[in-house]
Amino acid sequence: MRKVWQTPGGIHPAENKLQSVQQPIQPLPLPPRLWVALNQHAGAVAKPLVAVGERVLKGQMIARPQPDSGTALHAPSSGTVVAIGPHPIAHPSGLPADCIEIVCDGLEQWIDRDRHPDYRSLPRSELLVMISERGVAGLGGAGFPTAIKLASDRPIELLLINATECEPYITADDSLLRERAEQMLVGIDIASYLLGDPAERVIGIEDNKPEAIAALRTAIAARSDKAAAIELAIFPTKYPSGGEKQLIQIVTGRELPSGALPAELGIVCQNVGTLYALKRAIVDGEPLISRITTVTGKACLRNGNYETLIGTPVSALLGHNQLQPQRLARLIMGGPMMGVALPSSELPTVKTSNCFIAADASEVAPEQPAQPCIRCGLCAEACPASLLPQQLYWHAQSQQHEKLEAHNLFDCIECGACSYVCPSNIPLVQYFRAGKGEIRQQRAEKAKSDFARERFEFRQQRLEQQERDKQAKREARKLAAEQAKAAQAQGDNGAAEDNSAAALIAAAQARAAARMASPQQQRDKLTRAITSSRARLQAAEDKLTQAQHDGADHSQLQALQAAQAAAAQKLQLAEQKLAELAATDSASSSDASAAPELDAASRAIAKARDSAAAREAMSPSEKMASDLAALDKRLAKLQEKLELCEDSEQRQLLESSAAKLQAKRDALHTSSQGDQHGI
Amino acid sequence: MVFKPVSSPHRHGALSTARVMQWVLLALIPGIAVLTWQFGWGTLINIAIATVTALLCEAAALSLRGRPVGFYLRDYSAAVTALLLAVALPPLAPWWLVVIATASAVLIAKQVYGGLGYNPFNPAMVGYVVVLISFPLQMSSWPTPLGLLSDASQPSLGPSLAAVATGTGIDGWSGATPLDLFKHGVNGQLVSDFVAAQPLFSQALLAGLGWEWVNLAFLAGGVLLLAKGIFTWHAPVAMLGSLALMALLFWDGGSSHSGGSLLLHLFSGATMLGAFFIITDPVSSAVSTRGRLIYGALIGVLIYLIRVWGNYPDGVAFAVLLGNFAAPFIDNYTLPRSYGHSRARRATEQSK
Ligand code: SF4
């Protein structure tokens, strides 16, 4: 047998496991209606694929996950979809979430089951897609999609199978191993194949499950494929040995560095229930539509393990076990240490529903007011993460988030061992959950405000750039005008006439260049924006997968998803703009010469040249008339601009230039009048 | 069916603060019994006066502070303070001495700081030191142990009550404690000669007639609490260990300047009471196990220093208060290394 390591802390609450393993796993009568929640685990809502009124077959996919999050959902039995909408689900809030409601027809008519006993002949990528489409999710904890966990791109050396089931009362994994150990071993082999056949496969199990251990031993001995050895690591029963971090420490003697994923140590952990579901999905072609659920507690006359369809109302489970409603003090989903108290029994089960405890008054801690902390240190001794819960409590009460983080609040696994031992009845873990929530919210808000600030700064920069561009254009125009004026003065003085033409051309060139600068700059800017939004999107997606992997809570995931969506939208917008720009560019260049950049300039030059030539041909009075017309045109344009302009500063500028133009026009007009009258 | 939302965990361990205190009270019984057997009714009278005073003071302070009196009285912490004081004060001490000590403990050392859980100093030791400094005479007269009395019986209840009420003591029934005697009597003689000349030592098995039994009884109570998991072994073992180490290190074979033998230090005075009932008070001690080792060891060293080179024959109360002073400092440097971190942090360090 494999060497195991000691872990600090831990407690030994009464196990209460015997009452639910008196009988083998039993089937449940088919409930008349099933509610399949679209939101099976934190943050991932699947999209329905069926419509109300549609008939569905057992195992038919009825909802598809969003890309890279969540798992597909399948009809647990054949029947008709009668509703898709909000229904209360098994969540402590008791708030409704969207569910697909199916009225069962009792025929249990299966889809065509696509079986792959020869899974090793399939490429890994195909197998991963299959696992995702068949809805396999982590059944031991947070329901994280198994395909994502098995798609690790790091080299894996240890596949660690969690058969610990350290919470009191729960016997779902225990009974699974007693009866179906060989099938679970096939699941190990599938996972092993996907992970590139890691060097070691170890099943971690507590010594309070001798029957399961014996069944595992027999099944391992009977395996034909002896090459890929599977080892057993048996260790003393202690809560919470089944925590991922604790199990890694027990089996390898190593600690998962704070904030790291097991894959970084070359380890992947899988729960036995998940591996069994994996085997069913691949080898038997049965998507995850049922699981083994323990029903226990003294308020039920019968205790046991049941093959439960996902979506079965909890009340049906309890009713089958002869619930005595008057004895029921608390209904708990999960174990007594980390489980959630359900607000009602009219809720459907989900993929992670491993246990329901219908506890009577003797089985739950009476609600007592907390007494002051006497600093007894029992909590610190019980903490498996070697934290100082009483110090954390102190800082949580006074909301000192910095201090909380300095005392490694985020390494708390929320096992509740500290609350369990605290003689002053302080709900320590509740404070820690709240503290974490507050800090996460603060971080999310900070991220949001950082984003807003960035956006503001970006906009500010853009406006400044625009202003600078305009200024440059204005100056270029002014320069051109001055040159033209100088040339004109020379012309008036009887100098070479074509000077003025050259000046006009130069001015036109300058104008065109000033105008030209902007599309190129715009394109550069957009390209830059696209690159940065791509990077941001990537980062957001990475964070999201990480958070999902960690089983982060709902609000956090939502925030991350929002951030990701925002980044995606931004990217799309920038790409769209670039495409538009390219389209207008190509449109303008299509009727011009090969050099589109120079096109506008050359056209302006041509125009200037034409007008200069025309002027040359004109008589002085004609010249004056044309000048007058041009001035009138400019004046009209200015007036138009003035009307549209809202900025007061700009308005002033426009007004003054309009006044100047007007004066010039008036002067020209009088002289032309004079001319006309032959003065 | 609709149920009330509650948070996990849904089960709770068997210990409660009141239960912890009840166990402490229970574990004091052997010590109280031996004190009464050796020194007469005085200890029981002390207990009665101290308990009444403590409960009255606690109730008054709580109602002044606007706290639910019944809820807090039920944690038994005032009773524990009262009993610890009652066994530490000399039997047959004047009633007002007990009242002053207890009132100081409950009011000044505990309630002024915010009640149970917030007191930086051990309340019983604060009360003890207040009267030790204010009334040295009354504090130094202990009844003669049973074995040295000619008719082998302590005064009966009537005269004892009268003595306590009038505060006059009973003539011929009081004498020095072993530590007192040793500190002031050994000068100029070899320890072996001194011990042979003093019936208090010569008739004793370990370290002073009567006192050795008292210490053994407290040791037994302490072992019971250890077995029950009320506290961990760290602080008591560290304190007794460091005291023993000091006694061995400075043992000069029994010259006329001797500091006293190992057994004398371990089994006389308030050694065992301090080790198992005083320094294990969680509120005023260091928190982590490593911290408690240091805390206990520090107090052990201080006890020896005060006993041998200080002005007082026994040093437990002062040593404990000094240890209380040091506890937050010790805590700061003894944070445990959390899972997944390569080293422990300091409590004063900021995150990241
Ligand atoms: S167990 Fe409770 S009373 Fe004891 S130190 Fe921890 S928080 Fe305080």
Ligand code: SF4
């Ligand atoms: S809930 Fe957190 S602080 Fe409490 S024992 Fe568990 S890990 Fe430690």
